[in-house]
């Protein structure tokens with residue numbers, strides 16, 4: 148039995164709450180590659196970005212030098228409704244695993260949207276409102292981002308148009324209805340509401356959709372209407388900036404008790420929760436103050452960091468977005484229908500990609516049955532029913548803790564528990580029925596995605 152001088156949950160008081168976001172790009176000697184205008188192949192300027200994004204968000208997107216950016220008071224006030232999120236010491240899991248490791252997780256599922264995505268949704272909606280816009284458009288896959296944005300838009304009285312990947316629209320009616328309850332218009336994608344949607348449907352009439360394709364529709368729907376802008380729930384620099392609230396709070400909580408993590412683990416879809424969680428710690432590493440081991444965990448069925456290429460690619464299937472240099476499987480890559488666990492995006496945040504490329508961050512891929520096994524183990528001892536996405540991080544945290552059991556090391560492990568899985572019970576049902584399989588794309592499968600990469604000079 149361990150001595151429990153550290154509380155099960157560490158909260159922050161009002162004074163301790165972060166009042167600024169941290170921009171890790173400021174401390175990166177080699178910056179992430181700039182977004183490119185797909186027409187000219189020149190770096191996107193603020194003017195180029197204004198067409199798609201709100202002005203303030205465009206500035207944040209391009210700002211590689213300001214380390215700390217004030218969180219507007221209105222956003223701080225909104226954060227107070229559901230933050231700080233608890234930093235939990237997983238004593239029960241440690242006991243169950245009989246590991247000498249100390250495990251902590253930062254739990255972002257304590258809000259109705261059920262995930263960390265609300266941290267950026269409120270920021271993006273706030274800047275849109277401040278600019279006097281009518282509304283915003285976006286895509287959603289599993290539905291967490293759309294739900295978060297719906298909550299933020301309802302709060303600020305902004306219009307919200309969500310293009311929802313068709314397979315999720317049909318399989319996840321409950322998330323769809325949460326969004327509609329918050330006043331959002333939800334359209335299954337691909338749809339006939341946009342030109343790009345019609346084109347994709349003509350080429351692939353039976354497609355169940357993909358995130359990349361829904362992005363294309365949402366962008367078109369924003370740029371073709373007055374008073375609307377597009378917002379994105381992950382991948383972009385601005386989103387990582389907003390999500391730094393996760394890491395900043397975690398750091399204050401750990402510092403209060405003099406706890407220094409050895410290993411920091413996050414699941415990686417587009418890279419925003421991982422980037423946000425690790426940012427302040429990565430800043431210390433980049434400035435040579437401390438060292439940490441960082442691990443990004445992705446699904447074996449959508450392995451952008453572990454098997455992708457580090458090249459310029461489109462962020463969407465319809466090839467209407469700027470080009471981003473990132474680890475990518477190709478914007479045409481669509482994960483197997485058998486894949487249940489979220490994290491389906493073909494690319495990865497340029498910040499996370501560059502950190503990985505520089506060897507500052509490791510990546511691991513895990514198979515979905517092992518992810519659900521970890522989810523179940525976690526739920527049974529820690530009480531929280533985790534999102535499948537989050538469970539990728541749980542998997543590797545458990546693996547690391549079990550390794551400590553073998554070596555006797557008393558490592559301190561911190562992982563991001565990004566959300567709850569109440570809306571993912573179809574995936575849990577499959578797992579419980581023993582109907583879930585693993586799917587690992589072959590090199591030939593991946594080659595099809597790589598063949599669709601844009602044919603542009605890559606060394607810039």
Ligand SMILES: *Cc1c(COP(=O)(O)O)cnc(C)c1O
Pocket residue numbers: 261262263264291292380381382414415416417418419420421490534536537565566567
């Ligand atoms: C969206 C989501 C993720 C993955 O997105 P990132 O941008 O990689 O953080 C992970 N967990 C949950 C619960 C999500 O909703």
